[in-house]
Amino acid sequence: MGWRNVPYEALCLCFRTTMPLSTQSQPGEQHVFVASLDNARNLSNILKAIAFKDHAIFSATPNGLKVTVEDSKCLQANAFIQADIFQEFTIREDLVGFQINLTVLLDCLNIFGGSAVSVAGMSTVLKMCYRGYGYPLTLFLEEAGVVTVCKINTQEPEEPIDFDFCSTNVTNKVILLSESLKEAFSELDMTSEVLQITMSPSQPYFRLSTFGNSGNAHYDYPKDSDMMDLFQCTKTQTNRYKMSLLKPSTKALALSCKVSVRTDTRGFLSLQYLIRNDDGQICFVEYYCCPDIEVDDE
Amino acid sequence: MKFRGKIVDVACLNHFTRVISTISKLTKSCILRLTPQHLFFVLSGKVTNGGVSMWCELSQANFFDEYQMEGFSPEDNEICLEVTPENLSRALKTTQNAKAVKVKLTKKHCPCLTITAELPTLSSISRVVTHDIPVEVIPRRLWHEFKEPSVPDFHVSIYLPPLKTMKNVVDKMKNLSNFLIMEANLRGEMNLKIETDLVSVTTHFKDLGNPPWGDDASQGGGAARRWDPEAMTQARVDIRKLQQFLIGQQVNPSKAMCNIVHDTVVHLILLHEDVSLQYFIPAVA
Numbered sequence: 001m002g003w004r005n006v007p008y009e010a011l012c013l014c015f016r017t018t019m020p021l022s023t024q025s026q027p028g029e030q031h032v033f034v035a036s037l038d039n040a041r042n043l044s045n046i047l048k049a050i051a052f053k054d055h056a057i058f059s060a061t062p063n064g065l066k067v068t069v070e071d072s073k074c075l076q077a078n079a080f081i082q083a084d085i086f087q088e089f090t091i092r093e094d095l096v097g098f099q100i101n102l103t104v105l106l107d108c109l110n111i112f113g114g115s116a117v118s119v120a121g122m123s124t125v126l127k128m129c130y131r132g133y134g135y136p137l138t139l140f141l142e143e144a145g146v147v148t149v150c151k152i153n154t155q156e157p158e159e160p161i162d163f164d165f166c167s168t169n170v171t172n173k174v175i176l177l178s179e180s181l182k183e184a185f186s187e188l189d190m191t192s193e194v195l196q197i198t199m200s201p202s203q204p205y206f207r208l209s210t211f212g213n214s215g216n217a218h219y220d221y222p223k224d225s226d227m228m229d230l231f232q233c234t235k236t237q238t239n240r241y242k243m244s245l246l247k248p249s250t251k252a253l254a255l256s257c258k259v260s261v262r263t264d265t266r267g268f269l270s271l272q273y274l275i276r277n278d279d280g281q282i283c284f285v286e287y288y289c290c291p292d293i294e295v296d297d298e
Numbered sequence: 299m300k301f302r303g304k305i306v307d308v309a310c311l312n313h314f315t316r317v318i319s320t321i322s323k324l325t326k327s328c329i330l331r332l333t334p335q336h337l338f339f340v341l342s343g344k345v346t347n348g349g350v351s352m353w354c355e356l357s358q359a360n361f362f363d364e365y366q367m368e369g370f371s372p373e374d375n376e377i378c379l380e381v382t383p384e385n386l387s388r389a390l391k392t393t394q395n396a397k398a399v400k401v402k403l404t405k406k407h408c409p410c411l412t413i414t415a416e417l418p419t420l421s422s423i424s425r426v427v428t429h430d431i432p433v434e435v436i437p438r439r440l441w442h443e444f445k446e447p448s449v450p451d452f453h454v455s456i457y458l459p460p461l462k463t464m465k466n467v468v469d470k471m472k473n474l475s476n477f478l479i480m481e482a483n484l485r486g487e488m489n490l491k492i493e494t495d496l497v498s499v500t501t502h503f504k505d506l507g508n509p510p511w512g513d514d515a516s517q518g519g520g521a522a523r524r525w526d527p528e529a530m531t532q533a534r535v536d537i538r539k540l541q542q543f544l545i546g547q548q549v550n551p552s553k554a555m556c557n558i559v560h561d562t563v564v565h566l567i568l569l570h571e572d573v574s575l576q577y578f579i580p581a582v583a
Binding site: 101103104107108110111112113136143144145146147148149150151152153 | 459462463466467470471473474495496497498499500501502503504505
């Protein structure tokens with residue numbers, strides 16, 4: 001018995017007998033944002049890929065939902081979930097934004113265990129509602145007839161850092177099959193404080209280097225490799241990024257099937273991960289990272 | 299005092315191992331009472347263990363092929379030991395494909411439960427593994443502390459939802475809060491609730507059914523009969539205690555139920571065919 005097709009007011013009616021007063025919906029109450037999903041994992045999985053800090057900024061627009069997490073003003077991760085991924089996506093304002101504790105949200109989304117779907121129809125159905133500024137984000141989760149209602153307090157959204165990364169300033173860009181990068185990342189020397197990325201129109205084309213306790217290591221990808229979907233490098237660029245900042249992105253890498261690696265004129269790094277969910281739909285997770293130290297081009 | 303028992307049947311041995319393992323997850327130390335017919339594992343609600351108490355009853359005939367005991371005296375034909383279930387459980391895990399397992403009360407450097415397992419061999423030489431598990435003999439004058447608890451005069455008695463679902467929910471709630479409110483009414487509805495500064499979460503279970511207790515049920519004044527069937531009775535408990543209880547359950551019992559005395563205690567009961575487990579979690583303010 002799913003309630004995905006039942007109008008929200010009817011849903012509230014059937015809760016009314018058991019729900020405490022505080023969770024009842026008032027007649028005529030307007031939600032500025034309502035979204036529902038047949039499978040809550042489609043949201044929780046992608047949020048896990050950016051869950052390296054507690055605080056997340058939610059921004060919903062008619063196009064979909066963007067969730068942003070930042071660290072030390074040097075790293076920003078964005079998860080994009082398009083409106084058509086949701087079975088219902090209603091928004092009454094151009095932009096609905098709030099800040100929320102992501103760890104709490106993930107615990108709520110996985111309240112029924114969040115394990116892989118083994119039996120068809122045993123997924124957790126989700127409905128998210130938000131009444132507006134100052135109100136909590138309300139989640140209704142249902143699995144096998146059991147309903148959980150979560151009210152997560154929201155905070156005033158902070159302005160996300162604008163990394164000002166625009167495609168016109170991109171100097172180098174490669175698109176790789178994630179498979180190849182997963183392998184490299186799993187073998188990276190984590191004792192190295194930095195990961196150095198070299199991108200060049202000539203040898204070594206695309207190189208990952210580490211400088212750890214046990215020596216230096218280089219990973220080279222030839223530009224005509226099967227793993228390379230696209231190779232657009234205009235200028236030799238070598239930049240270093242803090243390993244500790246890049247590490248959270250491996251969560252996104254693990255879920256993704258393709259990854260686009262771009263650097264701009266300032267050496268800023270953009271990693272875009274293409275993630276296919278349980279239902280075969282596509283979502284994106286994007287990481288921006290500041291370079292650590294400038295290395296002079298040779 | 300004498301005690302010796304022998305388990306031959308593999309199914310009985312596995313079952314016994316599972317029961318001990320369940321108990322080892324609930325408590326570090328407990329009392330083992332041996333009577334001619336039963337084994338009881340008892341934890342009495344002391345402040346040191348957070349006021350939680352436990353009563354687990356096994357009928358010896360369903361586990362042991364041979365069972366001999368001689369208690370404190372013919373009038374008090376019982377043996378009362380303090381044991382560490384974890385040690386018992388670890389010893390039993392090494393006996394999984396044994397041909398026979400013997401359990402005996404012995405006097406080594408200290409009183410011990412000696413578990414001897416005869417392991418299968420291909421050759422004619424037998425392989426025997428022996429575990430000596432130190433125990434403490436409880437003197438007769440202290441036995442009164444380990445009596446079977448009476449069923450409290452509950453307001454609501456209700457069947458529990460599938461324990462796996464409940465465990466998942468409680469595990470996640472534990473990440474969010476230290477305390478959980480259990481609510482139930484006589485209409486078969488139960489809620490698990492947490493509330494913190496950050497979040498409030500309520501899981502609603504319905505159509506669980508209320509066990510028919512009859513008149514002999516509540517030994518008190520029949521609080522359930524006076525309780526409004528629609529009204530929720532509630533108890534706020536330490537979420538770790540409830541989680542411990544749920545972690546321990548390796549097999550789905552034939553019956554799992556819960557009695558709640560409003561703001562006082564949560565009494566959980568699991569019934570397997572030949573084992574019953576009762577667990578009491580006191581409510582906290």
